[in-house]
Amino acid sequence: MTTRIALVTGATQGLGTALVAGLGQRMKPADTVYLTGRDAARVSAAVAALPETTAEVRGAVLDVSDPASVTRLAAELEHRHGGVDVVFGNAVMRVGPDDDPRAIVEEYTEVNNFGTTRVLRAFAPLLRDGGRLIVVASSLGTLTFLAPVLHRHFDGLSSLDAVDTATAGWRDQVRDGSARAGAWPGFVNIPSKIAQVAAVRALARQRRSSDTERGILVAAVCPGMMNTPTSALWWDVSAAPSPEQAAVPLLSLALDPIKPDHYGELIRDGAVLPWHPAS
Template sequence: MAVALVTGATQGLGLALAHGLARRLGPSGTVYLTGRDANRVAASAEAASRGGVEVRGALFDVADPGAARELAEQIAERHGGIDVVIGNAVMRIGPDDDPRTVIGEYVQVNNHGTTRLLRAFAPLLNDGGKLLVVASSLGTLHHLAPVLHRRFTDPSTLDELDEQVARWRDEVEDRRTGAWPGFVNIPSKIGQIAAVRILAAQRRDADRERGILIAAVCPGMINTPTSALWWDVSTAPTPDQAATAVLDLALNPAEPRHYGELVRHGEVVPFS
């Protein structure tokens, strides 16, 4: 019986991924649909359960420092391990938000939430398991001034990366932005992909033997209300359409070339 988990799964792409996993896994699967609003989690899980698969709603706030570990322990106790983890939780910001006032929570959710998810769930992966972080092609180094590249390439542990991301957060709060781009989504996404690369470097040999895939995934532009604040998304795919490539990566046999990389529609997007 396959066990899967999606974070940030009560709307948009996350909800589409949870529904897609439920359809593809069928009655023998269990999908954990997670979010931080109890009513929305319950309603979303009930809707996703109509296909016969067991969809369990679980409260999970990735900004809570202990939440990932606690949920991982619960799943380990119930199932022994997990087959698919998709980290999709994200704090969304709009063009009118002041980066200085939102950067603290933004980093706590998007970046520290990602590294906590990786630490908690990588040890639970079953043979053939997939651990995916939804990111973006904006998270590649060519979007960042070269003087800042080593902030994300030098760290060799997740703790070291967390320190660098916290340093960036503090610089934004203190207006010491220097060469940093004004669009905080860029360094944040780079940090997410760097986290995947660091974890993959530590686990590569053992994961290869077990058929495990750890990767970041870019779903591309999606027609959502949040994206519409920034770009014209009128012709972009819907969340259900965008979920297809992510689900393929999560459920098809792992390809070695994808390991530790950012993958978009089955192709590797170079980090640098």
């Protein structure tokens, strides 16, 4: 019997936990879903609190801000299973309205951006035929939300190294305060999400031909606004979907037949969100 292996980063709460539960309920008894997070106690507690699943759910410590942690878990899964079939890059550092971008941007990018590219580098080579590698981003992650003069920083990048360099340049300007005097948006989530989508697009440019032949999907996905405590700091989310509801279209992207036009794109509710602003 062919078994499938799934992994969700940042899975000890919210959407990450909902993705693990959904995968565990939709996958088969011989399959395994890894619930990961950087704190071992929280990982264990999250696994214990899950509803009943068909597939086995295992906890694993993974700190995407630590390169050694990412490469170590990737090596363990390759040794144990020979590869992976579904990876959700969902780890995120959340910020509130009162946070000073200059004070938090280094840790923020280390998790949200360099953590994303670490996961892409480590787990893309492990994808088996038919695999899915999905980065949870946002509809803010398109060039529509960036001043045209800044598009060159993230548009057309052909490698993850180039994305990291562009991200570091923006981070440094936020940290030293010069971003405020330029065209960069004050809300750090916007350039960060754009950089995440740019990373997916860069990886897809390198892998498209072989991935198409092997039935592999590499994509970014927007779960939409959710009713979570962090979102409530910024907006009225009382009528927004729960993480469990928001997870449904993401699970479809991971488990249902692939739509070729989704490859390398940012997807929301099954539709491609254009990278470039409408002309």
